[in-house]
Amino acid sequence: MSKKKNISQFRNIGIMAHIDAGKTTVTERILYYTGKSYKIGEVHDGEAVMDWMQDEQDRGITITSAVTTCEWGKSLIQIIDTPGHVDFTVEVERALRILDGAVGVFCAVGGVEPQSETVWRQADRYSVPRVAFINKMDRTGADFFAAVRSIKEKLAANPVMLQLPMGAEDNFSGVIDLVHMQQIKWVDQTQGAEYSTEDIAPEFEDIAADYRDKLLEAISEVNDEIMEKYLSEEDISAVELISAIRSATISRQIVPVFCGSALKNKGIQPLLDGIVAYLPSPLDVPPVKGLHPDTEEELEFLPKKNGPLAALIFKVSMIEGRKLSFARIYSGRIEAGSEVFNPLLKKKEKLSRILQMHANKRERLKEATAGDIIGIVGLKDSGTGDTLCSQDYPVFLEKMEYEDPVISIAIEPKTHADQEKLDTVLEKFTIEDPTLKVSKDEETGQTILSGMGELHLEIIISRMLKEFKTNVNVGNPQVVYREIVTAKAKGSAVFEREISGKSHYASVSISLSPLNRGEGVTFESKVTQEQVPEQYIPAIEKGIRESLDGGYLKGYPLVDVAIVLEDGGFDERSSELAFSVGASMACKDALEKASLGLLEPIMEVEVFVPDAHMGDAISDLNARGGKVESINPKAGIQVVKAVVPLAKMFGYSTALRSASQGRGTFSMQFSRFDKV
Numbered sequence: 136m137s138k139k140k141n142i143s144q145f146r147n148i149g150i151m152a153h154i155d156a157g158k159t160t161v162t163e164r165i166l167y168y169t170g171k172s173y174k175i176g177e178v179h180d181g182e183a184v185m186d187w188m189q190d191e192q193d194r195g196i197t198i199t200s201a202v203t204t205c206e207w208g209k210s211l212i213q214i215i216d217t218p219g220h221v222d223f224t225v226e227v228e229r230a231l232r233i234l235d236g237a238v239g240v241f242c243a244v245g246g247v248e249p250q251s252e253t254v255w256r257q258a259d260r261y262s263v264p265r266v267a268f269i270n271k272m273d274r275t276g277a278d279f280f281a282a283v284r285s286i287k288e289k290l291a292a293n294p295v296m297l298q299l300p301m302g303a304e305d306n307f308s309g310v311i312d313l314v315h316m317q318q319i320k321w322v323d324q325t326q327g328a329e330y331s332t333e334d335i336a337p338e339f340e341d342i343a344a345d346y347r348d349k350l351l352e353a354i355s356e357v358n359d360e361i362m363e364k365y366l367s368e369e370d371i372s373a374v375e376l377i378s379a380i381r382s383a384t385i386s387r388q389i390v391p392v393f394c395g396s397a398l399k400n401k402g403i404q405p406l407l408d409g410i411v412a413y414l415p416s417p418l419d420v421p422p423v424k425g426l427h428p429d430t431e432e433e434l435e436f437l438p439k440k441n442g443p444l445a446a447l448i449f450k451v452s453m454i455e456g457r458k459l460s461f462a463r464i465y466s467g468r469i470e471a472g473s474e475v476f477n478p479l480l481k482k483k484e485k486l487s488r489i490l491q492m493h494a495n496k497r498e499r500l501k502e503a504t505a506g507d508i509i510g511i512v513g514l515k516d517s518g519t520g521d522t523l524c525s526q527d528y529p530v531f532l533e534k535m536e537y538e539d540p541v542i543s544i545a546i547e548p549k550t551h552a553d554q555e556k557l558d559t560v561l562e563k564f565t566i567e568d569p570t571l572k573v574s575k576d577e578e579t580g581q582t583i584l585s586g587m588g589e590l591h592l593e594i595i596i597s598r599m600l601k602e603f604k605t606n607v608n609v610g611n612p613q614v615v616y617r618e619i620v621t622a623k624a625k626g627s628a629v630f631e632r633e634i635s636g637k638s639h640y641a642s643v644s645i646s647l648s649p650l651n652r653g654e655g656v657t658f659e660s661k662v663t664q665e666q667v668p669e670q671y672i673p674a675i676e677k678g679i680r681e682s683l684d685g686g687y688l689k690g691y692p693l694v695d696v697a698i699v700l701e702d703g704g705f706d707e708r709s710s711e712l713a714f715s716v717g718a719s720m721a722c723k724d725a726l727e728k729a730s731l732g733l734l735e736p737i738m739e740v741e742v743f744v745p746d747a748h749m750g751d752a753i754s755d756l757n758a759r760g761g762k763v764e765s766i767n768p769k770a771g772i773q774v775v776k777a778v779v780p781l782a783k784m785f786g787y788s789t790a791l792r793s794a795s796q797g798r799g800t801f802s803m804q805f806s807r808f809d810k811v
């Protein structure tokens with residue numbers, strides 16, 4: 136299907152929103168009106184086509200980024216569904232990495248909510264051009280202008296209204312298009328599939344003229360030609376205006392604002408027109424950059440079909456026992472049944488099928504080219520974040536970085552049958568989700584799952600039960616601490632042993648010194664060839680890093696430490712194995728002598744409470760060892776920002792609910808590690 140389209144007609148977009156702003160409903164309606172899903176699936180019926188995972192349907196929230204392709208006019212829109220919950224920001228980042236543009240969905244009642252701020256800032260980081268859709272204009276309390284103001288104030292963006300709502304709440308009846316100066320109304324009986332454009336009704340003429348003027352003024356500020364015409368009061372055609380809005384959106388000087396009610400089937404088609412008119416095609420964004428795997432030379436890839444292949448795997452899913460890898464092709468082409476090169480694994484992988492994903496079906500393609508976002512079947516070893524390219528022109532597109540887990544739980548299979556399934560299930564989960572870590576507690580024999588937050592792990596456990604009928608006992612969540620050395624420590628060891636009839640020998644001396652927070656683990660060798668031949672250095676580094684990962688005080692990973700290989704010795708019996716074991720013994724020796732400390736994860740917490748409950752909310756944060764950093768009023772609500780140790784945040788949602796008679800909400804995100 137995509138073969139008929141020109142790449143200039145591609146729109147690779149994400150839909151970003153705070154939980155409950157209506158992202159799923161908006162996506163649903165887009166799929167309905169573009170003709171790909173045959174009936175409207177309401178979120179509250181649990182039928183939404185994007186929400187295919189059982190768990191999402193139960194919770195009514197969207198977790199997996201699924202890519203869905205649809206057509207609008209001459210354009211091919213590929214939608215990457217991005218999750219809204221803070222525990223899944225890694226999925227949001229993955230999606231942002233491969234998008235060219237995005238639609239921010241906001242609730243007309245709530246305006247900018249804490250999580251939309253987080254996602255918006257991430258999108259800023261990836262320089263993603265955006266349009267905004269103010270949804271839920273039909274809800275009691277809907278206030279279009281307040282929502283637009285909150286975009287300006289809270290997100291420091293430059294929202295420019297291209298539409299006005301006709302009425303609000305129960306009286307919301309359509310939208311006024313300020314670009315073409317007309318009004319649009321939808322036919323309820325056709326679930327909004329039919330709509331008509333008309334002259335603006337007399338009661339809206341004044342406000343429309345007023346806001347048309349504001350629109351021209353805003354565009355004049357970013358476009359000289361429009362400015363000249365505006366100042367000399369010349370006519371400005373819709374075509375000129377659209378073109379000026381398009382370039383200002385792509386250069387991220389403005390955020391065009393649309394409005395409607397997805398639930399009441401109003402406003403979606405003009406939003407689709409807006410996506411096509413204002414968001415970039417792959418040709419309008421800077422060419423993707425990568426590094427040559429060996430020379431580290433910077434390489435650039437233009438979105439051309441006959442260029443060298445450069446594609447990034449942004450998600451891997453196990454679906455019906457099969458591994459499905461989702462990739463964006465930046466340059467070149469991939470054919471079904473062909474081989475691609477993975478420079479990280481330094482090997483070729485054969486792919487069997489290429490799929491274009493629709494909401495409710497998958498279409499097999501013979502080939503896919505620059506601009507496409509596809510599912511690939513058959514890649515065995517490639518993982519999330521890997522690049523696919525040709526062996527003759529190898530490249531690493533930036534690798535995505537993940538934050539380390541901050542929370543863990545111990546699990547135990549309930550029955551023997553559960554025990555048997557557990558390993559397979561966990562393997563599948565870790566393939567799909569690089570932020571989930573699985574380890575064994577040597578003392579208790581329990582399996583430890585570590586992840587990004589309570590909800591993250593809760594969802595894993597409930598998926599185990601629902602999708603794989605694997606039942607486990609679950610311990611209380613534990614904070615994942617980090618260990619550090621607080622002063623320089625030295626350690627040495629000599630390894631001399633016979634293993635399977637062969638003698639091994641290595642002597643290693645190292646030092647461990649504290650680094651600043653966030654510097655990680657560095658390694659430096661100060662030995663000469665005469666002390667330790669170069670070929671053994673990687674084995675030494677690996678041995679030390681592995682022991683540091685296992686921790687010493689309480690088994691938490693050691694961080695922010697500089698390892699220096701100070702001295703060593705070898706003879707004809709030496710081997711990589713001997714140096715690796717010797718190095719880890721030297722590391723244990725250094726840690727035994729070292730003075731060690733613990734770091735704990737500190738979270739940034741933002742609490743929204745009505746004025747009347749602010750006092751209670753603040754004393755509760757203080758009781759948790761939190762430090763309140765700011766309090767700002769926002770329309771009858773106080774926004775309290777605080778930093779609190781994660782260990783004190785367990786059960787916070789219940790506490791907040793009872794302290795605020797159910798009206799308080801909060802968002803939380805990892806800030807840093809700090810001394811306990």
Ligand SMILES: Nc1nc2c(ncn2[C@@H]2O[C@H](COP(=O)(O)OP(=O)(O)OP(=O)(O)O)[C@@H](O)[C@H]2O)c(=O)[nH]1
Pocket residue numbers: 152153154155156157158159160161178179195196197218219220270271272273274395396397398399
């Ligand atoms: N009144 C009104 N309700 C809406 C509108 N759009 C969505 N809703 C409702 O708002 C709730 C949340 O909508 P979703 O589409 O699930 O929101 P979401 O942003 O996808 O939420 P998550 O999947 O949890 O991130 C649902 O009960 C919808 O029926 C709207 O335009 N008006």
